[in-house]
Amino acid sequence: MQYALAHARYQLLELARTPVAVFGSAFFPAVAMLFFVVPAVGDNAVGATYATAAMVTFAVLSANVFQYGVGVAEDRAQPWDPYLRTLPVGSAPRFAGRVLAGLTLTYLSLLPVVLIAALLTEARTTVAGFALAAGTVALVSVPFTLMGLSIGYALPSKAAIVVAQLVFFPLAVGGGLLTAPGQAPAFIEAIAPFLPTRGAVELMWTAVGDFRPEPLSMIMFGVWIVGLAALAGWAYRRDEGRRFS
Amino acid sequence: MILARAEQATRRYGDVLALDRVDLDVSAGELVGLLGPNGAGKSTLLNLLVGLRRPTGGRVLLFGGDPRDPAHRRWVGVTPQETGLPGSLRVGEVVDFVGAHFPDPVPRAELLDRFGLADLARRQTGGLSGGQRRRLAVALAFVGRPRLVLLDEPTTGLDVEARHALWDAIRAFHADGGTVLLTSHYLEEIEALAQRVVVIGQGRVLADDSVAAIRGVVGLRRVSLTADDLPTLPNVVRVERDRERIHLLTGDADQLVRDLVTAGVAFRDLEVRPTSLEEAFLTITADSRPADAGVPTTA
Numbered sequence: 001m002q003y004a005l006a007h008a009r010y011q012l013l014e015l016a017r018t019p020v021a022v023f024g025s026a027f028f029p030a031v032a033m034l035f036f037v038v039p040a041v042g043d044n045a046v047g048a049t050y051a052t053a054a055m056v057t058f059a060v061l062s063a064n065v066f067q068y069g070v071g072v073a074e075d076r077a078q079p080w081d082p083y084l085r086t087l088p089v090g091s092a093p094r095f096a097g098r099v100l101a102g103l104t105l106t107y108l109s110l111l112p113v114v115l116i117a118a119l120l121t122e123a124r125t126t127v128a129g130f131a132l133a134a135g136t137v138a139l140v141s142v143p144f145t146l147m148g149l150s151i152g153y154a155l156p157s158k159a160a161i162v163v164a165q166l167v168f169f170p171l172a173v174g175g176g177l178l179t180a181p182g183q184a185p186a187f188i189e190a191i192a193p194f195l196p197t198r199g200a201v202e203l204m205w206t207a208v209g210d211f212r213p214e215p216l217s218m219i220m221f222g223v224w225i226v227g228l229a230a231l232a233g234w235a236y237r238r239d240e241g242r243r244f245s
Numbered sequence: 246m247i248l249a250r251a252e253q254a255t256r257r258y259g260d261v262l263a264l265d266r267v268d269l270d271v272s273a274g275e276l277v278g279l280l281g282p283n284g285a286g287k288s289t290l291l292n293l294l295v296g297l298r299r300p301t302g303g304r305v306l307l308f309g310g311d312p313r314d315p316a317h318r319r320w321v322g323v324t325p326q327e328t329g330l331p332g333s334l335r336v337g338e339v340v341d342f343v344g345a346h347f348p349d350p351v352p353r354a355e356l357l358d359r360f361g362l363a364d365l366a367r368r369q370t371g372g373l374s375g376g377q378r379r380r381l382a383v384a385l386a387f388v389g390r391p392r393l394v395l396l397d398e399p400t401t402g403l404d405v406e407a408r409h410a411l412w413d414a415i416r417a418f419h420a421d422g423g424t425v426l427l428t429s430h431y432l433e434e435i436e437a438l439a440q441r442v443v444v445i446g447q448g449r450v451l452a453d454d455s456v457a458a459i460r461g462v463v464g465l466r467r468v469s470l471t472a473d474d475l476p477t478l479p480n481v482v483r484v485e486r487d488r489e490r491i492h493l494l495t496g497d498a499d500q501l502v503r504d505l506v507t508a509g510v511a512f513r514d515l516e517v518r519p520t521s522l523e524e525a526f527l528t529i530t531a532d533s534r535p536a537d538a539g540v541p542t543t544a
């Protein structure tokens with residue numbers, strides 16, 4: 001744990017020295033809130049609450065997939081990264097440190113979304129609901145963090161950017177993040193339970209409202225976590241820094 | 246006790262054979278220099294020893310175990326490439342971060358003081374000069390109180406004063422019982438520090454001997470002259486022709502010049518220069534065929 005904290009502190013120090021990186025990950029979800037949620041369902045309490053929860057999930061997805069996918073791939077190309085791998089600490093604390101730092105950044109990037117929802121829409125939840133949602137964000141981050149790590153460790157940075165973009169949008173739309181519960185087109189409703197984004201958003205909806213999650217979505221959410229954890233661990237172990245042939 | 250060992254270690258990158266059945270033992274208390282030109286396989290060997298890469302054949306052992314297991318890296322100190330230091334972090338932060346990976350790190354102030362970096366603790370590493378970064382990189386190898394340090398070209402790019410200060414630090418570590426394996430381009434550096442030299446060329450161990458013995462092998466001179474024709478001369482290791490210019494590589498330049506004069510060769514523009522290690526290695530490498538793995542000798 002002390003190693004994980006050291007890595008998290010190191011990551012956050014680096015981030016804090018380039019504050020624009022923090023700003024960047026907060027900007028996109030905030031703008032999406034302003035453009036899509038506020039005008040469409042801003043005056044409907046239930047709709048705005050669910051839409052805000054979906055936007056939060058959307059922000060968690062994008063923050064994690066890009067942050068880890070691109071960040072890890074870029075780090076691997078630097079000679080500092082192989083040096084860290086010579087230190088007498090295995091992969092787990094480095095994973096954990098990254099995740100702690102990533103989670104901190106994810107929460108920071110959610111602040112504008114939550115502020116916009118509270119000030120400009122009728123979205124409402126209880127104190128307990130809010131606290132539960134805040135905790136749920138950490139849980140919901142797990143598969144997308146692992147997905148980002150898998151991309152980052154498996155691919156060189158240029159490929160990682162492309163793959164992160166390729167997986168990000170279908171997951172967001174296919175999981176029903178851009179539509180209210182039960183309102184998506186039929187084929188999306190059919191595939192959504194099999195995507196990790198669906199389980200994630202259902203957990204968020206459950207935290208802030210009267211939603212009851214589908215068992216299939218929950219099971220698949222767990223399956224994704226296990227599968228992506230195995231993939232990320234595999235990608236980390238086979239990684240020997242940047243490859244040349 | 247053997248701290249680091251390679252047994253028939255082989256490493257391929259695609260079609261390129263970077264290391265070819267290398268055997269190497271480094272025992273506790275030794276100060277071993279790994280000498281070879283660029284691309285010889287020195288860095289690949291170090292990377293295998295610290296577990297950054299897996300051998301494609303043979304095996305490597307660090308403190309008796311697989312270096313890919315973090316526990317076996319507990320007593321090893323490694324230098325990062327100084328170009329890779331995280332530029333936005335301060336010197337003290339980098340030292341603290343690396344030290345956090347070891348149970349009993351050298352206190353920050355003590356380490357920085359030992360490497361002449363005490364005044365720079367608050368500076369971001371991106372703002373350091375090349376020499377300062379190099380010193381920080383070497384200092385990081387010592388932060389965990391290692392028993393074995395692997396130093397990859399520790400003084401490349403340093404001025405004479407800084408180089409000698411760093412040599413003193415390495416000698417002090419060795420005098421306290423530490424074991425050192427360092428790579429270098431410079432014969433001078435190896436001579437100043439090492440007791441034993443391992444020469445690597447084209448992925449193979451070409452020689453593994455005392456410093457004095459290796460100096461005899463690689464301490465060649467290049468005698469260049471312009472002449473139409475040359476008789477066969479003793480003591481010449483290799484002859485190169487560059488239009489009318491003739492370059493003779495020899496272990497004894499004085500005797501060669503005497504021989505040239507005695508033989509009555511009509512030469513002009515005589516030049517005698519020490520060979521670079523690179524040239525000496527090319528000679529060794531060209532002389533040794535894969536079939537004979539023995540130490541090549543000069544005439």
